[in-house]
Amino acid sequence: MNKLIVSSSPHIRTNNDTPRIMLDVIIALIPALIAGTIIYGIRSLLVVFTCVLTSVVSEFLFNLATKREQSVFDFTAIITGLILGLSLHANAPVWQCVIGSAFAIIVVKCLFGGLGANFANPAATARVFLLVCFSSTLAGGANPVDLKAGATPLEQLANGEKLPDLMDMLLGNRGGSIGEACIIALVIGFAYLVFRRVIHFETPLIMVATVFLLTLIVTGDVNTALYHVLGGGLVFGAVFMATDYVTTPITRTGKMIFAFGCGLITFLIRMYGNYPEGVSFAILLMNILSPYIESWTKPKAFGKRGSK
Amino acid sequence: MFRIGNLKLPHKKHTADMKDARISTPNTVVLPMSQYIGAPALPIVKVGQQVCVGTKVAEADGKVSAAIHSPVSGIVKKIGDFLLANGKSCQAITIESDGKMTLDPGITPPVVNSAEDLCQAIRESGLVGLGGAGFPTANKLENAINKKIDMIIVNGAECEPYITIDNRTMIDGAEYVARGVKLIEKFIPGPQQIVIAIEENKPDAIAKLTALLKDDPKVRIEVLPSIYPQGAEKILIYNLTGRVVPEGKLPSDVGCVMFNVTSVAFMAHYLETGIPFVWKTVTVDGSAVKSPKNVTAPIGTSLRDILTFADADFNNLGKVLYGGPMMGIAAYNLDDPIYKNTSAVIALNKADSLPKTQYPCIHCGKCIQNCPVGLNPTAFVKAMNISDKNDRAAMLEKASVLSCIDCGCCSYVCPSRRPLVENNKLAKADLRKTLASKNN
Incomplete structure (x- = not known):
């Protein structure tokens, strides 16, 4: 006899599965990759490609060694590699890219249980790790054209040097990391993610607005506040790191609080800390607070709300 | 306008324009004693006894329960244990049809002069709520009479994919719906308004009922997204x-x-004819059904008979569902019958029935x-995941698990295809068990 299949309801599922969402994130990162390659040259591709390849291979080998189900086909390792590569500058040494990506995947992601179980953003953590270990080669950013290590606009701002004009800041014609420079490319990626309903528009907006407003209040200068928004990795981090599902609070209100916290800490580090940049540190610190934010923002069950 | 819910599902209402088709009388019908919420009915017939269409074969047991009548004429073959598709067991009466469909001579339209008579x-x-849960309708009528009620809602939303029987009732049986509404108005004078709620994807139903009821000041037809x-x-x-209906309240x-x-509509029909609730229209559709249709069949007709009638592809059958794809229960045996509250028989082919790849939870928050x-x-x-049952119960209660309505939205949207509804159901059963053992 023909056996029937039984299972719990529902019997239909959305087609928008996890690999599809991850593919959307990859698509959203492509404009930044193209812009970075145009601005900083073909070596950008080498950096990003090294990070992606190392990430995927690390995850593959880790799963093999620990006899886990192979998970490289969910595309998440590619994203970690892409985001890490794009957050480095174009003349980052290849061996450092390899160490950073392997650290992101093996230590930050896989050792905590793989996709969904890590508490810190792998790319942000690896970036901080590289920054601390190899500050002589990785701090600052590469200059466009000649790729010589040079000051980023935020360092120039801190040192009172001459700044690129705001139009160049928007287009990305300035020193910095591969993916962070061209704001227009990042906005395209942001719009795509919002359109595809992968992220909520408010998370990046709140983070960026917090930095802008706090800087404006403290310095009283719109221009400085604008440089703080357009310079450094703020927009890149806000769109691609602060919106990571796994390491941010699960509730929408929680995500808003998270975004505000990221903005606040970025501002504090930039204004009063030793680093001209603060985005990765801010995201990492807020990752640690995520479980607490989540427990403060539990949804209230319908039957326990009062009548309106 | 208030609004909860934002999930847009594929409607798949292929049968929306199809009048119901009557199935030929099945050889046997199986009548489980538990076809609704409440206590199972008690059999009052013996094996070998002759019954007619409409003969009562089991009576209600206690306050929340419903009587069961024979949908065919014939002989009681068997009274035995039966495992329902939802995993519970009860007794079931099997009746072999003589093919004549002789109506029970005792059937006469009831005389109703008061609300109590109506109840x-x-x-x-034997009517139970046909929206899904199957709460005995008489109990609801009692609530409407005895409690302070200012609004009666007639639910024609029918939001599950595929199902179109309520839509057809509002079109083909619009007269009965209108008469049923007038009945409620006449015998339950308390409520100031009667609202008929219909989703906007049923324009024919909206037009038909509006035409019939537009002159009644108490009746309002509300079109919903x-x-x-x-x-x-x-x-x-x-x-x-x-x-807001509070958790655990009605x-x-x-x-x-x-x-x-x-x-x-059935209430009006019953008062006119006196024929008990023995026939049911179900939508038969799904990827394994070649000619989807709305089928009117005796309650107790087997899924196999109903699927044969709609030309299902039995070689490529994966799942057969009682009800729609969001909340329906998967049948384990094609020889099982349709119940009083079965709204649809959805047959999915093997490709649509196999589980899809699962991934770990990524905390996206879509659920x-x-x-x-x-x-x-x-x-x-x-x-x-908590091993101590009291700690588990405390946490489940704090998270209001009993508010869950099994609608299926969380599992539907989950990109990692986690079995969330399955877990919710387990959690509710687990909490109820712990609470019950505490109270004893």
């Missing part, structure tokens, strides 16, 4: 009135009583954003 008559008819789960009782009450506690539109009753399904997953 009594509907109790005798086609979103899931619009037709769920508590959600519909909120979206119409803004009233709609009558906030001044509302809701009837399914097909139940209302929370799409939960119509504001729950966090991932909290129940965490709670169910």
Whole structure:
């Protein structure tokens, strides 16, 4: 006899599965990759490609060694590699890219249980790790054209040097990391993610607005506040790191609080800390607070709300 | 306008324009004693006894229960144990049809002169709520009479994919719906308004009922957006009135009583003919059904007979569902019968039935954003990992698991295809068990 299949309801599922969402994130990162390659040259591709390849291979080998189900086909390792590569500058040494990506995947992601179980953003953590270990080669950013290590606009701002004009800041014609420079490319990626309903528009907006407003209040200068928004990795981090599902609070209100916290800490580090940049540190610190934010923002069950 | 729910599902209402087709009389019918919420009915016939269409074969046991009548004429073959598709067991009466469909000579239209008469008559008819859960209709009528009610809602939302029987009732049986509404108006004078709620994807039904009832000042037809789960009782009450039915309470506690539109039409039909609730129209559709249709069949007809009638592909059959794809229960045996509250028989082919690849939870929060009753399904997953049953129960209670309405939205939207609804159901059963053992 023909056996029937039984299972719990529902019997239909959305087609928008996890690999599809991850593919959307990859698509959203492509404009930044193209812009970075145009601005900083073909070596950008080498950096990003090294990070992606190392990430995927690390995850593959880790799963093999620990006899886990192979998970490289969910595309998440590619994203970690892409985001890490794009957050480095174009003349980052290849061996450092390899160490950073392997650290992101093996230590930050896989050792905590793989996709969904890590508490810190792998790319942000690896970036901080590289920054601390190899500050002589990785701090600052590469200059466009000649790729010589040079000051980023935020360092120039801190040192009172001459700044690129705001139009160049928007287009990305300035020193910095591969993916962070061209704001227009990042906005395209942001719009795509919002359109595809992968992220909520408010998370990046709140983070960026917090930095802008706090800087404006403290310095009283719109221009400085604008440089703080357009310079450094703020927009890149806000769109691609602060919106990571796994390491941010699960509730929408929680995500808003998270975004505000990221903005606040970025501002504090930039204004009063030793680093001209603060985005990765801010995201990492807020990752640690995520479980607490989540427990403060539990949804209230319908039957326990009062009548309106 | 209040609004809960934002899930847009594929409607797949292929049978929306199809009048129901009558199935030929099946050789046997199986009547489980538990076809609704409440105590199982008690058999009052013996094996070998001759029965007719409409002969009562089991009577209601206690207050919340419903009588069961024979849908065919013939001989009682067997009374034995039966395992329902939902995993519970009860007794079932098997009746072999003689093919004549002789009506029980004792059937006469009931005489109804008061609200109490109406309750009594509907109790005798064996009618249960046809929206899904199958709460005995007589109990709802009692609530409508005895409690302070200011609004009666007639639910014609029908938000599950595929199903179109309520839509057809509102078109082909519009007269009966209107007469049913007038009955309620006449015998339950308390409520100031009667609202008929219909989703906007049923324009024919809206037009037909509007034409029939537009002159009645007490009746209002409310057109609602086609979103899931619009037709769920508590959600519909909120979206119409803004009233919140508290956890563990009934709609009558906030001044509302809701009837399914097909139940209302049946009430009018019953008062006219006196024929008890023995026939049911179900939508037969799904990827394994070659000619989808609305089928009217005796309650107790086997799924096999019904699927044969709609030309199902038996070689490529994966799942057969009682009800729609969001909340329906998967049948384990094609020889099982349709129940009183079966709204559809959905047959899916093998490709559509096999489980899809699962991934780990990525904390995307889509389950929370799409939960119509504001729950966090991932909290129940965490709670169910606690080994101590009292700690587990405490956490489940704190997370309001009993508010869950099994609508299926969380599992539907989950990109990692976690079995969230399955876990919710387990969690509810687990909490109820722990609470019950505490109370004893």
